[in-house]
Amino acid sequence: MELLEERIKQDGQALSEHVLKVDSFLNHQIDPKLMQEIGKEFASRFSNESITKIVTIESSGIAPAVMAGLYLNVPVVFARKRKSLTLSEGLLTASVHSFTKNETNEISISKKYVNEDDNVLIIDDFLANGQAALGLIEIVKKSGAHVAGIGIVIEKSFQDGAEKLKELGIRVESLAQIAALSNGKVIFKPEKAEELI
C-alpha cells in the first residue's frame, strides 16, 4: 500500500535493526484519514471472504480494525491484555509473550461476542515474531469460529511471524512489508509477494 509506505518513509524512525517507531501516526498519535484508507484496503483485500467479525487487540489494533469493520460492515471485538486474570469466567484466553517488553500477558475475549458461526478476520498493527497473532488465532479457534485471514498494517518481514502464520495455512495480508531496517533507513519488500497461499 503505497500511501502507507510513503508515510513510513517520511515519519517512521528506524531506531535499530529491529525497532521501527511509528508513534506519530499509528501507535500513539493516530492519523484518522490514513486509518480510513487502511480500513478500505483491508476491506477490499478480504471482500470475498464473507467476514462476519473482526478481532483485534488493544490498543494500537483498534483504529485500523474499526475502520476495516466500517467498510466490511461487521462488528469489531478487541482482546484485552492483562498481567493475570482473576476472573476468567466467560472468557477465552491465551498467553502472549512480548519479546520487546519481556513480559507475558494473558489476552482475552468474551465468549459472548465470537462463536462458531463467525468467520473472523484478525487485524493487528504489527507482525514481528507472530506471538500476538498466534494468541489471537488461539482464542478465535477456542470460540469455534473460523479464521479467514490476518490483516497486518506493518509486517517486519525479517522476523518469522508471517512464515509461522503461513505454515498454519492462514492467509496473511500485510499492507507494508519491511525487508530490513538498516542505518536508519526502511527497506520495503516489493508489494504483493506471495501473500496468498
Added chain:
Amino acid sequence: MELLEERIKQDGQALSEHVLKVDSFLNHQIDPKLMQEIGKEFASRFSNESITKIVTIESSGIAPAVMAGLYLNVPVVFARKRKSLTLSEGLLTASVHSFTKNETNEISISKKYVNEDDNVLIIDDFLANGQAALGLIEIVKKSGAHVAGIGIVIEKSFQDGAEKLKELGIRVESLAQIAALSNGKVIFKPEKAEELI
C-alpha cells in the same frame, strides 16, 4: 443523540444502580457504524472551536476519538495507562484513580504530540466521577495546550464528574446522559440540558 440512546436501551445492561455495561457495542465489541455516527456528532458539536488535536485514553476512547478526528480532520493522541512508569522522559503524566477497579494508574502522553499551539478536544467513552477526564485535562494543560472542551459518549449524570468539569469552566458535550439506573432500566436526562456554559 437518539441513535445512541436507542442502542443503550436495547443493548446496555444496567447491572446495578451504578454499573452500566455496554460491552456489546462500545467497550469490548465495537459497532463501527455507530462509532462513525458518534464521530460525526462530536465533529458537529465542536465544529466552531478550531480544534487542532483530539486527546483520548486507551482503550475504549480510541474508536470514538478516531471517528471524531476523521470528521474534524485532526490527529488523535491516545494516553497510555500503566501501573507505574519507569521511563518518563519526554512524557507528560498524571495519576488517575479508578474507583471501579480500585487502582491508580499513571496516564501519559508524549510531549512531542501535544504542545502550546494546540486547541484540544478531549474524548472519552464514559464520564462518571471525572477522574480520567481530570487526568487528561492535567496532561493537556502541562503541554501548554488549550482545552477546548470534552466530548463524552455516555455520561452518568448521577455521579459528579460533569459538575466538576463545568466548575472548571470546561465545555462538556455528552452524547447520552443517564439520570439513573433503576431496577435494570436506564433513565435518560432530556437532551441538551445546559451542556453549554
